[in-house]
Amino acid sequence: MKKLTGKHLFAMAKIIKAANLKDELGEVIAKAQKGEMSTEKAGIEGMMAVITACGDDNVEKRVYELLDDVFEAKTADMSLEVIVANFKQLATENNLMSFFKSAGLLKQ
Template identity: 40%
Template sequence: MRKLNTGDIFKAARIIKKAKLRESIVDFAKKGKKTNGNDEEAVESLGLEIAFSVLESCGNEGVEKELYEFLAGPFEITPDKIEQMPVDELLKNLKDLATNNNLMLFFKSAGKLTI
């Protein structure tokens, strides 16, 4: 598995826009701040909310395919293999991707940006 790069960020941004996830992501970030990462049950609940929101949004026309193409890059496999991947393996890979790229720090830093 490779680390995410700048091109991946823009691919993810297009998926977020197409899937209309922006508002949900902002809401999840606000909820995440309230839990402060200390309440394990609240964090798990928030994780489920995020997962179901993403799943629901990926039902939008074309988003599923774009998501497979996006994940194929860092996972270093073909989009078809992503589509056929067992769910437990996908979840493990997503967790590894988040950990290896310190996505929590990225989102915390992005949330502090001001214009």
């Protein structure tokens, strides 16, 4: 598993833009920061928004490219259990709130 870098930040920004998720994910993160939503619930809400956006083939392709690079394996071939474990490890090893803020999700 790689640490998130600038390359991943810009890839995520492209996904957010292509999927038109800036406002939706920004609201979820803002609620979590205000204590109106648990971090776990925010993660679930955010993942559901991204999964729903993957109905667009271009967004799905970008998500796989990003995850394949970060997880250093072909995500499409992973079991759901492995994907969930990888996301937990990713969250443990990285400050995801800072990452998403840097991707421009929250209004400054």
